[in-house]
Amino acid sequence: MRQLPTIHSRQRSPTVPTNQSIETASPSKLRDVEILHGGRAVAVVATLILGILAFQLNASMLTPALPAIGEEFGADGAGLGQVSSLLFLSGAVAGLVLGRWSDFFGRRRMAILILAIVIVGTLMCIVAPNLPVLLVGRVLQGAGSASFPLAYVTLSERMAPKVFGTTLGVITAVNGGVGGLDGYFGGLLAETWGFRSIFVVILIVAVIALIASVVVLPKDVRAASAGAMDWWGALILSIALISLTYFVSEGSNQGWFSPLPLLFLAVAVGAFVVFWKVEQRKTTPLIAVHHLKSRQVWPVVLTTTLTLASVFAVINFTVVLLSQNTDFGYGLDAATAALRYLLPPAIIGVLAAPFAGWFAAKFGWLKAVRIGMVLSIAAVATIALLPTEQGIVLACIALLGISYNGFLLTTANGLGVILSPPEAPSALPGINGAGFGIGVGLGIGIVAPFAGNGTIEGIQTALFISLGITILAFIASMFIKGRPGVKL
Structure with missing residues (x-):
């Protein structure tokens, strides 16, 4: 992310001096912080990765151990569902609040x-x-999700523009887990030593990350924002986010027009209206209302949410059901299906994300996000048209590893950093991060009734719905606009 030093630094005025030429976007940096190079930069990136792994392993390694947890504690499906859902819900709130507090x-x-x-x-x-x-404990572990926006903003402030995109891609690659193998090793640990051994491994990683953070991360020079944290705004927006999350989850289970989902939706809308009113009166708001209305904010969040709602559901839900169906699908067992259709895009994404970050920083972030969109649309459309052709579907899933896991996830995170208000550099990354979780739940909730009805027609309907959402994400990306004087 290339930046115009005199515009996208910590200035308050959005106007562009008449003698200022238009340049490409770059990371926002405090004027008096040290830009890191060489071994020190590598050490900081490695430390940030360790912090992110402390959360990511919580999200991915424990899934195979859920049956063992249910057996030991006598938990039913609803209780086990909370083991994962509370982690992500807590993480969405933590990313929003702790990121901005930083x-x-x-x-x-x-x-x-x-x-x-x-x-x-x-x-x-x-x-x-x-x-x-x-x-x-899982709610507290969810605080680790704030490591993502914190890492993105730290990179933007401490890395040189020419390496920022690549390092952002490296961080994004970790967001997909350790090449898809972490879940596999989590299963081995649970089978050999019990589910608690997974938490022991996570504890070791977290302790190492804590020590590295104390030793390696550069000391804070001064606050990135003047004023004080807007705790009331954070509380109200968190209520809106939690209510919206439960609307999505309960709506997919009970029906979108059932009383409980509609109650959650009403609370979410009401909380957002109150948040809008409160933020207009704050001296240092969580994020100013005029920013929320700008083309630097709402199209980014909408693009991220719709992208996750579409492509994630294809890779991690619809194709999984298709691959394991014995009537019209591929008839694979769960392990083989995961190795064939989940592992490849994860590994490809780990390799593609750093390249995507480099490409975006060199040739433009909007160009990169739209390339990812077009390739994803082509891949999802092909799967929807030819769902029973295993080889073609596998090739398209591999392409999504590049376009979605590589380009789209990297550019979504990058645009969140670039376009966050200068006086609130962590605000948009936190809100954008919440869009990830809402998008995942929304996408699966919409397609689940069709993909799970046990027919090939249902699978195709789910895929075409995902295709439509991907096209909407592309349209939303067309509304993204750089700040005055900054070319994306």
Whole structure:
């Protein structure tokens, strides 16, 4: 992400001087911080990756151990569902609140605080005598999700523009897990030593990340934002986010027009209206209303949400059901289906994300996101038209590893950093991160009734719905606009 130093630094005025030429976008940087190079830059990136892994392993390694947890604690399906859902819900709120708080509290101090919370939560999970204690631990572990926006903003402030895109891609690649193998090793640990051994591994990673953060991360020079944290705005927006999340999850289970989902939707809308009113009166709001209305913010969040709602559902839900169906699908067992259709895009994404970041920084972020969109549309359309052709579907899934896991996820994170308001550099990355979780739940909730009805027609309908959402994401991306004087 290339930047115009005199415009996208911590200035308050959005106007462009008459003698200022238009340049390409770059990371936002505090004027008085040290830009890192060489071995020190590598050490900082490695430390940020460790912090992210402390959360990501919580998200991916535990899935194979859910049956063992249910057996030990006597939990039913609903209880087990909370083991994962509470982690992601807590993570969405933490990314929004803790990320923005780091603008006032400091990046290094926030990284240390996040990891300390994760360690406490992990210890609770290790010694948990029952499911409620385990769930409290999972909520605390969710704080680790704030490591993502924190890492993105730290890179934008501390890395040279020519390496920022590539390092952002490396961080994004970790978001997909360790090449898709972490879930496999989580299963091995659970089978050999029990599910608590997974938390022991996560604890070790978190402790190493904490020590590295104390030793390696550069000390905070000063706050990135003036004023004080908007805790009321954070609370109200968190209520809106939690309610919207439960609307999506309950709507997919009970029906979108059932009383409980509609109640959650009403609370979400009401909370957002209150948030809008409150933010207009704040001196240092969570994110100013005029930014929310701008083409630097809402199209980015909408593009991210719709992209996750479309492509994630194709790779991680519809194709999974298709590959395991014995009537009209491929008749594969769960392990083989995962190795054939989940592992390849994960590995390809790990390789493609750093290249996507380099490409975006060199040739333009909007060009990169639209290339990813067009390739994803082509891949999803082909799968929808030819769902029973295993070889073609596999090739398209591999293409999505490049276009979605590589280009789209990297550019979504990058645009969140570039276009966040200068006076609130962590605001848009936090809100954009919440869009990831909402998009995943929304996409699966919409296609599940069709993909799960046990017919090839249902599978195709689900795929065409996902295709339509991908096209809407592309349309939303066309509304993204750089700040005055900054070319994306």
